[in-house]
Amino acid sequence: MSTRYDVAIIGCGEAGIFAGYELMRLCPSLKVVTLDQGSDIYTRSCPIVAGKVKECIHCKICDTMCGFGGAGAFSDGKYNFTTAFGGWLTDFMDAKEVMDLIDYVDSINVRHGATDQVFSTDTPAARALEKKALEFDLHLLQARCKHLGTENNLKILQSIYETVREHVEYRFRTSVASIEVLGTEGYRLGTDRGEPVDCRWLIAAPGRSGAEWFSNQCKGLGLELINNQVDIGVRVELPAKVFEHITDVVYESKLVYRTKQYGDQVRTFCMNPYGHVVAENVEGINTVNGHSYSDPALQSENTNFALLVSNRFTQPFNEPYRYGKHIASLSNMLAGGVLVQRFGDLVSGIRTNEHRMSKSFVRPTLTAAVPGDLSLALPKRQLDDIIEMIYQLDKLAPGTANYDTLLYGAEVKFYSARLALSGELETALPGFFAAGDGAGVTRGLAQAGASGVKVARVIARRLSEQG
Ligand SMILES: Cc1cc2nc3c(=O)[nH]c(=O)nc-3n(C[C@H](O)[C@H](O)[C@H](O)COP(=O)(O)OP(=O)(O)OC[C@H]3O[C@@H](n4cnc5c(N)ncnc54)[C@H](O)[C@@H]3O)c2cc1C
Incomplete structure (x- = not known):
């Protein structure tokens, strides 16, 4: 019936x-x-x-x-x-x-x-920030x-x-x-x-x-x-002070940059001042995300945000969903879940291990993340794009490219x-x-x-x- x-x-x-x-x-x-x-x-x-x-x-x-x-x-x-x-x-x-x-x-x-x-982004401070970002070819998308x-x-x-x-x-x-x-x-x-x-x-x-x-x-x-597309990247975590002059003005800054090496678009996404990084399960695959509380008592001393590279496919392969899932599953395979690496280790070509992680000035808010090597999980092109973007952001927010900036992977946004x-x-x-x-x-x-x-x-x- x-x-x-x-x-x-x-x-x-x-x-x-x-x-x-x-x-x-x-x-x-x-x-x-x-x-x-x-x-x-x-x-x-x-x-x-x-x-x-x-x-x-x-x-x-x-x-x-x-x-x-x-x-x-x-x-x-x-x-x-x-x-x-x-x-x-x-x-x-x-x-x-x-x-x-x-x-x-x-x-x-x-x-x-x-x-x-x-x-509001229609304030003198927000407009000044937009102008400053442009000096570094970073484009701030404005939104209330x-x-x-x-x-x-x-x-x-x-x-x-x-x-x-x-x-x-x-x-x-x-x-x-x-x-x-x-x-x-x-x-x-x-x-x-x-x-x-x-x-x-x-x-x-x-x-x-x-x-x-x-x-x-x-x-x-x-x-x-x-x-549709699939966006692949990492979640960045660093001391909140590094981005304070931005997050105090626009809270969530969406900064877009076109890389010199490949001409790909990289963007910041889902910024969480004083937030926490969390693992997310997308149909059996562990990916990473972030959030933050309003209550100062529940906040952390870090800010986190995603850095994402958009991927579209045409011929002969046109399955962005499958591609994104495959990449996320690689970091799951290596770490048994979410993988975390210090930026300095990544650019030096060495794996972050428990010992190196214990020396980090930035304390990870996702303690379950396993130290590892993102270069074994993310394709070279996306990783190069992300590294170039981090150096570019460092010009607007000095400290972004510090050795101990943490990168969690993989963050995948399926559409x-x-x-x-x-x-x-x-x-x-x-x-x-x-x-x-x-x-x-x-x-x-x-x-x-x-x-x-x-x-x-x-x-x-x-x-x-x-x-
Ligand atoms: C961790 C996280 C943080 C986010 N933070 C933000 C944020 O700060 N700001 C923002 O704008 N967006 C954020 N998003 C995105 C936002 O949550 C989504 O864009 C929004 O929830 C989409 O709403 P929806 O109703 O389309 O789908 P959903 O919220 O995904 O809801 C779909 C519902 O359909 C149900 N469903 C699916 N299939 C079936 C079925 N066959 N039978 C019965 N039920 C079914 C599911 O159980 C689910 O409850 C975040 C997402 C995540 C995962």
Whole structure:
């Protein structure tokens, strides 16, 4: 026996949450269900964080990535007000609409406890920094940014959950296994719980954790997919003082540089002042990430950020996802997890071992990382790009190229294959919408949330037109 709903949402990460929120607001009488393979916001618990195990045991469903709040639940919630990065929604609608949607999602967060404090880039100090960076051919992408903080982010999500669950039915620990077209009746979702779910309107928001599964479903349904890029690099950790004159002004600086050696673009990404480096499990592969708390008592003395090189492929190989996974698995093979090396050791061509690490002035915040040699794991081209970028950053932030600057690897950012969608984020199948990172249209909280609101509004409008 199936159960029938007006709308079914796959995934309750940022995109699925805000789709549900907006449907609740605009069409409170609709019967809406959200299915997620993870748990609710109160019971998500990674065994490493809970102190039960030391390293990733590759849980079938990763509690860090899956469940209410999705991949962003345990992030520090850096919320970027921009169309310049964090997604490609301007390929589907104009920039003004995207910015309005981003502001709207922020207003809901604020209603549920988010801070009002915004780091503005339109200040004399930020403009001076942008000018200074240009002297070294470093290009500072300007965007207003909010830092919710890891601990506050969770509280905001809990508050939103308590509000939306009054109207939207949530089915946790329920994986959607298949999507079937029921003609004019809509869609049928096969689940691992046995009972299928039927719906008139379908919103797929499976995030990066569900991207591979979703791509396969789309291929099976004959929907067109365009492969995206994969970004490969390292996470840099250094004393917070080195970047203080930058992070105090713009909090998260996105600096882009084109290397002289290869002409490749390298960028800083996800900067965490006084933060912590963490391991992340992407479909069984350990990669690295970072976050930071708002509460000074929980902060570290280091700043961390990613340095990423973008890779696109055309012919005859066009599988960026497989390539990125392969590189990350190499550092896993060498270190049994995340690998860490001192910058000085890397450029001197020697492995960092436990003994050399113990002499480092920079204390690693990810203590489980194993000292090793990144040059055995990362391809030469990406590594050369990263080294050149570190020397360039050293001109803007002297100390970046210090011997003891720590590099963790590999950091890999996968982007889901992009689904061919209309300007309303609808697939070629009527009433079947896709939103968020899993559809390959976003790669950040702000645009993911915005895409969820957008599809909910389209459904609400069509329903009102139908009377
Ligand atoms: C450690 C970390 C830190 C980050 N920090 C930031 C940050 O500071 N700022 C920022 O802008 N972005 C950040 N991001 C990125 C941000 O979290 C994502 O862009 C955002 O969560 C995407 O939202 P989404 O709804 O598209 O997907 P997700 O948040 O990934 O949610 C997808 C949901 O779908 C569920 N799902 C998948 N497949 C299925 C299936 N078959 N059946 C049922 N359920 C399914 C998953 O369980 C998951 O809960 C961070 C990401 C990580 C991992």
